[in-house]
Amino acid sequence: MPTTVLLVDDHNVVLKGLRFFLETKADLHVVGMANDGKEAYALAMDVRPDVIVMDVIMPGQNGIVTTEQLKKDLPDTKIIMLTSSAEKEHVIPAIRAGADGYQLKDIDPDYLYETIVHVASGEREHALHPQVASQLMTHVATDDGPMHLLFSRQEKRKPFAK
Amino acid sequence: MKKFPTHSYDYLLHVQREISETLNESTDIYETLQSCLEKLLKMMNLSTGWIFLLYNHDDYELASYHQLPPALNKNDQAIMKQQEGCSDCYCLNRYREGRLAQAVQSIRCARLSDALSLDKHADTNGLTHHASVPLTVRGSKVGLLNLATPGMRDFEKEELLLLESIAFQIGATVERIRLYHKQSDLLITKERTRLARDLHDSVKQKLFALSLTSKGIEALSKDLPAITDAAKDVGTLSQEALQEMQSLIWQLRPEHGEDPLADTLEKHALRLGLRPFIQCRTLPLTETVNESLTKIGQEAIYNVFKHAETDQLSIVLDTVDEGVVFEISDPGVGGAFPHPSRLGMKSMQERAEQIGADFTVTSRTEQGQKLRFA
Numbered sequence: 001m002p003t004t005v006l007l008v009d010d011h012n013v014v015l016k017g018l019r020f021f022l023e024t025k026a027d028l029h030v031v032g033m034a035n036d037g038k039e040a041y042a043l044a045m046d047v048r049p050d051v052i053v054m055d056v057i058m059p060g061q062n063g064i065v066t067t068e069q070l071k072k073d074l075p076d077t078k079i080i081m082l083t084s085s086a087e088k089e090h091v092i093p094a095i096r097a098g099a100d101g102y103q104l105k106d107i108d109p110d111y112l113y114e115t116i117v118h119v120a121s122g123e124r125e126h127a128l129h130p131q132v133a134s135q136l137m138t139h140v141a142t143d144d145g146p147m148h149l150l151f152s153r154q155e156k157r158k159p160f161a162k
Numbered sequence: 163m164k165k166f167p168t169h170s171y172d173y174l175l176h177v178q179r180e181i182s183e184t185l186n187e188s189t190d191i192y193e194t195l196q197s198c199l200e201k202l203l204k205m206m207n208l209s210t211g212w213i214f215l216l217y218n219h220d221d222y223e224l225a226s227y228h229q230l231p232p233a234l235n236k237n238d239q240a241i242m243k244q245q246e247g248c249s250d251c252y253c254l255n256r257y258r259e260g261r262l263a264q265a266v267q268s269i270r271c272a273r274l275s276d277a278l279s280l281d282k283h284a285d286t287n288g289l290t291h292h293a294s295v296p297l298t299v300r301g302s303k304v305g306l307l308n309l310a311t312p313g314m315r316d317f318e319k320e321e322l323l324l325l326e327s328i329a330f331q332i333g334a335t336v337e338r339i340r341l342y343h344k345q346s347d348l349l350i351t352k353e354r355t356r357l358a359r360d361l362h363d364s365v366k367q368k369l370f371a372l373s374l375t376s377k378g379i380e381a382l383s384k385d386l387p388a389i390t391d392a393a394k395d396v397g398t399l400s401q402e403a404l405q406e407m408q409s410l411i412w413q414l415r416p417e418h419g420e421d422p423l424a425d426t427l428e429k430h431a432l433r434l435g436l437r438p439f440i441q442c443r444t445l446p447l448t449e450t451v452n453e454s455l456t457k458i459g460q461e462a463i464y465n466v467f468k469h470a471e472t473d474q475l476s477i478v479l480d481t482v483d484e485g486v487v488f489e490i491s492d493p494g495v496g497g498a499f500p501h502p503s504r505l506g507m508k509s510m511q512e513r514a515e516q517i518g519a520d521f522t523v524t525s526r527t528e529q530g531q532k533l534r535f536a
Contacts, residue, residue, distance in 0.1 A: 017371030017378075024381035084366055086432070105370045106404045109377040109397075130435050137437065138428070 002029040003120045006049040008040040008066070009033075009082070010058040014105070018053065021109050028116065037061025044070055049077060051120050054099075056083035056090050064090070064097050071098035078119045082112070086131045088139055095136065101127035174324050177205045181328050185335040189342050191215075194335060196226040199307075202328065203228055206321065208311040210289060212242065213297075214254060215305040215336065222254060225305065231287035233277035241273050253294040257306055262296050265326040266317060269294050271310070288312035295325050297333040304333050358414035366407050373400040408433070423452055427459040427477055434467040442479035447486070454513045455479070455488055461506050462490040470494025488519075496525045 005028055009015050015033045022028045031047045034040035036058045044052060052070065056063040067079050080101035081094045094102055101119045103112055107129060115126045128136070184198045195213050203211045212227035224242045227235075234242055253269045256262045268291050277284045292310035296303065307329060317325070376397035383389035412433060424442035431438035447455070459477060466475045472494035479488050507523070514521035 011367040011371075013371040014367050014374075017374035021374040021378040021381075024378050084362060105366065106401075106408055108401065109374050131432055134432050134435065134437055138432070 002027050004029050004031045004049040006052045007033045009055040010035050037066035052079045053082050064093050068097040091132050091135050102132045104129045191339045199226050200228050208309050210310045213307050216303050233284035233286045266293050266295050266322050295329045297329050299333040299337040304336050354414045358411045361411050369400050369404045430460050431463045436473045439476040451517045454517045458510050458513050466492045
């Protein structure tokens with residue numbers, strides 16, 4: 001049984017490209033496409049896909065709110081955010097809303113395929129774009145940040161050592 | 163030019179007209195002031211003149227000058243530009259302190275005295291005094307127009323009126339040109355924001371779709387190697403275009419937020435997949451300094467990404483002993499010193515010079531690298 005996938009994006013050109021590419025993979029099956037959050041919710045409740053690939057910024061209801069609702073009503077469906085924004089204002093709320101993955105729209109399509117397959121089987125591997133991962137790391141790190149990785153505080157303050 | 167007696171109505175009107183025309187011609191402040199100064203000197207039959215523009219605090223600029231005596235002109239007009247010791251400049255001081263009450267006042271030139279005290283044979287063309295004409299707009303001090311000629315004569319009553327009216331006009335022109343540039347900066351920012359949004363909303367989405375489609379074709383063309391190869395090329399090209407677009411959008415976007423410098427640099431580093439530690443104190447820097455530090459920071463981050471073979475770096479902006487220190491360090495391979503003439507290093511050097519900062523590099527092979535701007 002191939003993994004069923006629902007695609008959500010307000011750009012039709014992206015939806016079309018995604019479907020074309022993912023349909024070449026024998027283990028995936030695109031079961032539906034939606035242009036905004038409300039449509040995505042109704043469709044997902046109907047087709048109950050294994051995975052949803054969801055844009056974040058969409059007119060009407062955005063991807064984060066929709067993810068939160070769907071995670072409540074379809075707890076078994078995995079949701080991967082696919083967006084062009086790696087801003088912390090989007091990354092952190094999306095993860096909090098229950099997103100299982102977060103990829104950016106400059107990703108190599110093969111890598112996106114890997115992400116879908118891994119997330120569908122419940123693995124965390126490949127779930128986050130490296131940029132998103134480092135964004136999360138920076139903001140989860142303590143007040144001092146990952147400074148200890150570099151130099152001690154003492155050393156940092158020293159004037160130029162010859 | 164026709165010769166009029168200096169008090170004649172025709173003469174005054176003629177000068178007034180010429181100056182108005184000159185001031186009306188351009189939006190380049192230096193060009194405008196320079197040709198206005200030259201015309202004024204010629205028409206008033208004076209040998210020498212210069213214009214100081216005043217900025218906040220004690221900052222001033224020699225905006226234009228004509229036929230300075232060798233004593234003032236040597237070493238690129240060093241004595242006219244020096245910030246240290248300018249507290250001794252009588253005309254600027256009296257103007258700043260509001261003690262230049264009259265519209266035109268004859269003042270002994272402290273810079274000429276300085277030049278003579280440094281070298282008693284300095285050639286001053288016989289100048290000792292100059293007339294100072296304050297330039298103001300809405301009561302605020304914009305600059306000072308200084309006029310001189312050997313054996314400085316007293317101005318006639320009509321000439322004083324003329325200079326006063328010209329001073330008002332120059333003041334208004336300086337204001338006009340400053341507002342003009344401010345307005346065009348605003349328009350540029352607006353346009354850049356629009357461009358970034360358009361690129362993001364349409365072009366980037368299409369490139370992503372293109373890269374997906376080419377991968378799809380690649381998968382479907384297994385038995386047709388020529389098509390597979392072509393699809394691969396399309397895929398690679400669209401990926402590259404996407405990356406370039408991403409960085410273009412990023413460069414175009416004006417940064418907002420409480421701490422634009424730290425925010426901008428952090429995003430830049432994250433975008434390159436680096437793990438930055440950024441600690442920037444919010445300091446009251448001027449826009450120019452802020453922009454230069456941003457550009458320097460971006461360049462430095464890119465260098466770490468490209469050459470340092472590490473994904474860690476630290477950027478610190480802080481105050482040390484009343485000065486500002488901007489420091490970029492990484493624990494990578496170091497070794498930039500063999501190539502200090504590389505373009506990136508050079509442009510950082512130049513930007514540092516523009517804002518009057520000292521730039522030092524500490525770099526040892528295998529021991530990381532530190533750039534410091536103070």
